Amino acid sequence: MSEQPSGLLNGLSNRLSLRRWARAARHARSMDLASLREQRSWARRFRHHLDQFIHIADDRLHIPLEGSSAMQAPHNADWTWRPELWRGRLDRPGRAAVPSKTMLGSEITLFHDCEISELTLRQMRNTREADLAPYGLRMDVFRFDGSYLSLVVDLPASAVQGLQKRHLVRVATVVETEKPLEIFARLNVKNGPNTEQIVRELPVTSGEVAVEFDLAYTKLNEKRVEKLWLDLIFEGPEMNQVHLRDLTMSRRPRADL
Incomplete structure (x- = not known):
């Protein structure tokens, strides 16, 4: 049997609790200090659970819904994919002063050669009507003393299955930057001892x-295809904010001539 109270009992319990705490708030200034201290302790316990509930509820009820796989892809695509960072909430959504080779989730890795890192990465919840991905990635770059900056996206094993030379691999993204920035995408295909x-x-x-x-x-x-990965390379990223609201990949066979 479900442990969740029925709608009627749940509503009644919530109304009684709301009235109780509204009354306590009205009398807080005239309450004796011992009672005030006790009520404050209970209020803090309730607030912890309420804040946690609101956070999870807001996350789940936002549109697009968490875990959404909706995306725009060619009609004849035989493989589509959105990395986990853009699909669902990560256990650790942010990093500051990010060193090279830092991973965000299990598929995204940041590479750079800065002596002093002034970079931050943070997973952000998408809330716009136009957004198809539940989450996005924001990268803030302050002083940059390195010569390269890239995000490496490891593609799943399904991307390799059935891959042929007649395939077109598509990368689609929604990018916002504070100021103009050159961004290059490099597809890497390891086959035997070689990497195309x-x-x-x-x-x-x-x-x-x-x-x-x-x-x-x-x-x-x-x-001999073994693995695919994608490099997103950012040229001259100093004092810029890059917001990748979505990233999807797909492949389709070239039309026969």
């Missing part, structure tokens, strides 16, 4: 932007 690499510049404009990687122009050995 294709680089595309992301056109940073309002709304979703996408680039495609045509595997027909690589020396891909279809029988």
Whole structure:
């Protein structure tokens, strides 16, 4: 049997509790100190659970809903994917003074060569009507004394299954920046001892932007494909804020000529 109270009993209990604490608030200034101390202790216990409940409820009831896999992809795509950072809440959503090789979740890794890191990463809840991803990633870059900055996205094993040279791999993202910034996407395909690499510049404009990687122009050995990963490379990121509201990947077979 469910331990949750019925709607009628739950509503009655909540109303009685609300009246009790409203009355306590009205009498707080005239209450004797011993009673005030005791009531304050109880109020703090209640507030902890109420704050936790509100946080979880707000998170679950926001649109888009947590775990949503809705995305725009080509109609003939045979594989689609959104990394976990953009799908659901991470156990540790933020990092400050981020050192190189720091992971956010199990699929995203930050790389840089700064001597002193003045970078922060934080997972943010998306709340706009236009957002399809439940979460986004915000990166703040202050002083930057390095020569490179990149986010590496490890693709799942499903991205490798059935991969052929006739495939077009698509990366789509929604990016917001404080000031103009060059961002490059590099697809890496490890096949045997070799790694094929294709680089595309992301056109940073309002709304979703996408680039495609045509595997027909690589020396891909279809029988030895082991792993795929994506590098997002940021050129001259100093004193900038980058908000990646969404990131999705898909692949589709090239039309037969």
